[in-house]
Amino acid sequence: MSALIEVDGIGKNYGNVVALHDVSTVVNAGEVTCVLGDNGAGKSTLIKILAGVHQHDSGRFLVEGEEVRLGSPRDALDLGIATVYQDLAVVPLMSVWRNFFLGSEPTVGFGPFQRLDRRTGRETARKALADLGIDLRDVEQPVGTLSGGERQCVAIARAVHFGAKVLILDEPTAALGVKQAGLVLRHVAQARDRGLGVVLITHNPHHAYPVGSRFLVLKRGASLRSAEKKDITLEELTRQMAGGAELEALEHELREVSSP
Amino acid sequence: MTTLDERVAQNGLVSRLIVRPEIGALIGALAVFVFFSIVADKFLTAAGVATWLDDSATLGIMAVAVALLMIGGEFDLSAGVMTASTALVTAILAVEVGLNVWLALLLSLVFALGVGALNGWIVVRTGLPSFIVTLGTFLALQGLNLGITRLVTNSVQVSGMRSTDGYESAGFVFASTFQVGDTPFQISIVWWLGFAALAAWVLVRTKFGNWTFAVGGSAPSARAVGVPVRRTKILLFMTTAAAGWLVGSINILRFTTVQANQGIGLEFQFIIAAVIGGCLLTGGFGSAIGAAIGALIFGMARQGIVFANWNSDWFMLFLGIMLLGAVLVNNTFRRRAERVRR
Ligand SMILES: Nc1ncnc2c1ncn2[C@@H]1O[C@H](COP(=O)(O)OP(=O)(O)OP(=O)(O)O)[C@@H](O)[C@H]1O
Numbered sequence: 001m002s003a004l005i006e007v008d009g010i011g012k013n014y015g016n017v018v019a020l021h022d023v024s025t026v027v028n029a030g031e032v033t034c035v036l037g038d039n040g041a042g043k044s045t046l047i048k049i050l051a052g053v054h055q056h057d058s059g060r061f062l063v064e065g066e067e068v069r070l071g072s073p074r075d076a077l078d079l080g081i082a083t084v085y086q087d088l089a090v091v092p093l094m095s096v097w098r099n100f101f102l103g104s105e106p107t108v109g110f111g112p113f114q115r116l117d118r119r120t121g122r123e124t125a126r127k128a129l130a131d132l133g134i135d136l137r138d139v140e141q142p143v144g145t146l147s148g149g150e151r152q153c154v155a156i157a158r159a160v161h162f163g164a165k166v167l168i169l170d171e172p173t174a175a176l177g178v179k180q181a182g183l184v185l186r187h188v189a190q191a192r193d194r195g196l197g198v199v200l201i202t203h204n205p206h207h208a209y210p211v212g213s214r215f216l217v218l219k220r221g222a223s224l225r226s227a228e229k230k231d232i233t234l235e236e237l238t239r240q241m242a243g244g245a246e247l248e249a250l251e252h253e254l255r256e257v258s259s260p
Numbered sequence: 261m262t263t264l265d266e267r268v269a270q271n272g273l274v275s276r277l278i279v280r281p282e283i284g285a286l287i288g289a290l291a292v293f294v295f296f297s298i299v300a301d302k303f304l305t306a307a308g309v310a311t312w313l314d315d316s317a318t319l320g321i322m323a324v325a326v327a328l329l330m331i332g333g334e335f336d337l338s339a340g341v342m343t344a345s346t347a348l349v350t351a352i353l354a355v356e357v358g359l360n361v362w363l364a365l366l367l368s369l370v371f372a373l374g375v376g377a378l379n380g381w382i383v384v385r386t387g388l389p390s391f392i393v394t395l396g397t398f399l400a401l402q403g404l405n406l407g408i409t410r411l412v413t414n415s416v417q418v419s420g421m422r423s424t425d426g427y428e429s430a431g432f433v434f435a436s437t438f439q440v441g442d443t444p445f446q447i448s449i450v451w452w453l454g455f456a457a458l459a460a461w462v463l464v465r466t467k468f469g470n471w472t473f474a475v476g477g478s479a480p481s482a483r484a485v486g487v488p489v490r491r492t493k494i495l496l497f498m499t500t501a502a503a504g505w506l507v508g509s510i511n512i513l514r515f516t517t518v519q520a521n522q523g524i525g526l527e528f529q530f531i532i533a534a535v536i537g538g539c540l541l542t543g544g545f546g547s548a549i550g551a552a553i554g555a556l557i558f559g560m561a562r563q564g565i566v567f568a569n570w571n572s573d574w575f576m577l578f579l580g581i582m583l584l585g586a587v588l589v590n591n592t593f594r595r596r597a598e599r600v601r602r
């Protein structure tokens with residue numbers, strides 16, 4: 001059986017900025033592929049290629065064994081790849097349920113009389129959010145009035161609801177408190193156990209390690225380490241991320257700062 | 261699993277305070293109505309009502325279309341002059357070329373849709389502000405209106421629609437009157453109300469309406485979840501142009517004459533009516549019914565001041581105050597809805 005997603009030596013430039021160079025990884029059904037790395041390492045760039053927002057300049061991108069080039073996020077969605085972006089891709093002034101269904105609205109009627117199925121929309125959104133443990137009293141309220149964690153959950157619930165095969169999450173835990181981050185990670189594990197392939201982007205090895213099956217560490221657009229869970233420990237992963245010697249230098253610096 | 265409950269309760273209250281965008285305009289319209297009913301005797305007579313509804317109607321058609329476009333995050337400064345361009349195209353084709361009025365109207369509609377599509381296409385392709393792009397179209401159309409009219413007729417107007425083929429039937433559709441009691445009301449009022457109702461339905465009940473709010477509220481987010489942002493915006497520009505055609509057709513068939521310099525300056529009235537009706541200048545929020553009510557306020561005040569025998573200078577003062585009030589109210593709504601909470 002071929003992998004849900006496979007990238008092979010993929011690269012991307014923004015003008016003369018090399019954002020990504022020769023990166024390879026796979027995403028299998030029922031597994032979580034974690035992408036780690038510092039700010040500007042190219043994590044968002046990688047998943048934007050997978051999500052159809054950007055196109056790769058080199059290398060190969062395969063979905064279920066077929067080489068593809070996604071022209072738009074719509075193409076990715078049609079292949080069953082759903083994404084929760086770092087900036088969440090919600091429209092703050094629109095209501096929760098309208099955001100939930102944006103781009104995939106349920107309708108009734110035909111031809112010129114086709115209209116939104118508002119009741120189904122509201123009920124489905126409410127239920128999908130309740131499944132994530134978010135009990136919104138009013139799905140008509142603008143998304144802009146929700147807290148950061150709630151907004152994250154709306155975006156995740158939407159992706160889980162529409163993402164048939166692959167769920168991509170760009171730093172879903174970055175803005176969250178400990179409890180809400182735990183909640184989000186639990187849903188990542190749930191999605192994995194339901195047979196979805198998950199791509200989890202994060203800064204935090206402590207978030208990645210418990211749920212991850214495979215780890216890809218990026219640094220300045222290049223692959224620093226790619227490992228199966230059995231081949232790497234949390235300590236090793238943490239050290240890789242900070243870049244060994246650099247971490248020691250940082251510890252040294254921090255000691256100097258804290259001792260007046 | 262219930263860690264969020266207290267916050268949800270708070271948010272529910274906040275959201276309940278955010279009322280519909282047209283509420284402010286509705287209150288304003290009531291106030292203006294009551295005020296002029298008291299100060300001007302003729303205001304509440306059947307003839308008076310017919311007059312201010314007529315004044316509101318063509319403005320209202322445009323305000324509704326411009327509101328849709330503004331909700332979609334764009335402006336169209338060529339909308340005012342478009343009402344003259346389409347009337348001129350129809351008149352020249354019917355009077356000078358000798359086409360049947362219906363055919364002339366059809367070709368004029370094609371012209372309008374073409375200009376609308378061009379506006380939209382340039383805006384989505386270049387990413388330039390529509391303010392600048394449509395300012396260019398505005399100037400270009402203004403020049404074309406004068407230049408071509410002068411070339412064809414050696415004057416700056418086209419007249420003589422009354423003697424053209426199909427004038428009777430087209431006039432019936434676009435420029436007839438209907439009786440309520442013994443007072444004639446313009447058919448444009450029906451077009452206005454019908455168009456506003458249709459636009460309101462499209463906006464809140466259809467996919468396209470949902471996409472309109474989304475492309476105006478956050479175009480990158482809309483694109484990321486699969487909304488065809490470019491198509492939506494281009495269609496909105498085309499809708500505005502088509503509304504310009506409707507108003508141009510109503511005008512040319514009613515007055516049978518069109519001046520080549522007509523329509524200039526109206527574009528700001530459309531935007532003002534839409535803003536009074538609750539549209540945000542930044543897009544993503546507003547209402548079609550609100551824009552129709554904004555136009556009604558406009559018409560009532562403009563004619564009310566005439567009925568009250570005041571100098572029409574006061575209208576501008578009134579307009580300025582209405583606009584400022586509306587912008588302040590709208591801004592409060594937006595800040596409530598957009599406030600980033602953690
Ligand atoms: N649209 C763009 N145009 C030009 N350069 C870009 C663009 N997007 C990203 N970059 C650059 O590409 C590099 C990788 O950016 P990317 O957003 O993928 O990083 P990241 O790993 O997601 O970082 P963070 O952890 O801060 O989210 C950065 O140097 C960034 O400045």
Ligand SMILES: [Mg+2]
Pocket residue numbers: 043044045086170
């Ligand atoms: Mg990023």
